[in-house]
Amino acid sequence: MPPGVGGGSPLPPPDTPTLPHFVSDAPFDLQSVEKLTPEQEKLYFASQLKLMWWKFKQHRVAVWSGWFLLILYASILFSEFLSPFNYQSRNTRHIYVPPQSVHFMHEGEFIGPFVYPIRQRMNMETGQREYTQNTSKPMKLEFFCSGESYYWFGLIEADNHLVCPPKNAPFYLLGTDKLGRDLLSRILQGARISLTIGLLGISVSFLLGIVIGGLAGYYGGWIDMVVQRVIEVLQSIPTIPLWLTLSAIMPANWSPILIYFGITIILGLLDWTGLARAVRSKLLALREEEYVLAAQLIGASPGRIIGRHLVPGFMSHLIASATITIPTMILGETALSFLGLGLREPITSWGVLLNEAQNINAVVITPWLLYPVIPVIFVIIAFNFLGDGLRDAADPYK
Known part of the structure; x- marks a missing residue:
């Protein structure tokens, strides 16, 4: 009896694909599909961080920039050992010695x-x-x-x-300054201040950007409106005059350590706005996902949802953004110290060293006083290349 007539099995709809009853009836061998090569297994079962690392290694310039910055940051742990002299040692018999x-x-x-x-x-x-x-x-x-x-x-x-x-x-491999101090030793030991101020500044900026931007993106409403207006006001103020104003407020009798942390906090307070907007836009898109609703139903607090479920979802993009932002912090400290409103003696940094090169006559006669600008240029370029590589590695559409 034909199927579908007199109690037989009903005919399937004409658009329904029929699956084979047995593996042997399949038009392809399922066993051969399940077998993966070691390279395929390594790719299919790799974590997100490992995939990012493989993609990052293809960006050769970014890799070399990362190694350069890693060596440079490792050297600040041994600045005194690498320096031929103490950065405060003076020799009045050797003033303005050429390299x-x-x-x-x-x-x-x-x-x-x-x-x-x-x-x-x-x-x-x-x-x-x-x-x-x-x-x-x-x-x-x-x-x-x-x-x-x-x-x-x-x-x-x-x-x-x-x-x-x-x-x-x-x-004196790089010459001496007006007080007979070795310029190479001062550059090596000034790197500790100039490089770490970028890391501490981005830490303050990261904390404020994630917290404020996370609250605005998660709650929305009037909180989002207030945060956006504050960000617009801060971004409308010119950066350099605002830096100068806040730096001038710091008392002149502060110790070098207090001035160092004061400059760090100033740079962090003025650079969180861009990160906060990036976090807000991401959270506005992710807060409607089902896993967020599931976390809310089991009683998770907003702080836990933001910190454990939402922010880790785009942390790779935040790391790339932070890498590009660190050079801004370094340039900010250099600019303030160069203008005499940042770090001051006896503490030294690349900006403090460049402060001695303000006089054009001194630059013409002693051009080696401009040597501290060379590591600033190389560090900024290296951070930009590293940030480009991390951004491309974290972007799933590239």
Whole structure:
């Protein structure tokens, strides 16, 4: 009897696909589909972070920038050891010494790294000091040696240095300033302030941006309206005049540590608005998802929903945004210190060092005072490349 007639099984609708009753009836071998190569298993079962890492490694410039920044941040832990001198050591006999060259060959003979002693004389016509090298007497450099004592992070006294100047011979690879202080040592130890102020500033900005932007995006309504108006007011104020105003408010008798944290808080308070808007827009789109409703039904608090369920969903984008924002913090500190309203002596940073190069006459006569701007340029470029790589790796549409 035909199917569907006289009590037989009913015919399926004409548009319904029929599945085979047995595996052997299938037009393809399911067993062969289930077998994956090790490369496929590695790809299909990889976590989101691992997929981001694989994609990030394809951005070669970003990878090299990341290694450069990693080495640079690791070096600030040993700034005193890497510096030939203490950054506050003065030598009035060696004021405005030009950069010295390191030599390896003397009269056709390999000696190793050495420098020639310098002689100073006063030019009575120009009123300037002139330095000449005594090329008849090479002075070898010492490595992993004992030199000027210092306090590592202000706590542990030590005198170990990577390189030490020869006895009775100066060694200034990048020259000296108006007080006879070694510029290389000051750049190496000033990196600790300039680089960490960006990390601390972005921490303050991250905290404010996630909390304020999260509340605005999760609750909406009048809270969102108030937050948006505050952000618009802050973003309408010119950045540099606002920095100058807030920096000028800090008392002049504050210690260098208080000024350091004051500058950090100022930079963080003025840079959270862009991050808050990014967090708000993401939460407005994610708060209607089913897993948010499920968390609400089981009694999860708004703080837990935002911190444990919503923010981790786009944390990769936040990390990329923070990486691009850190250079702004470094430039802000450099600009304030350069204008004399940021960090001040005896603390040193790249901005403080550039403050000495404000006089155009000093720059023309002693151009090596502009050397602190070189690490600033390289760090800003490296952070921008690293941020581009992280942003591309975190973007699922690329």
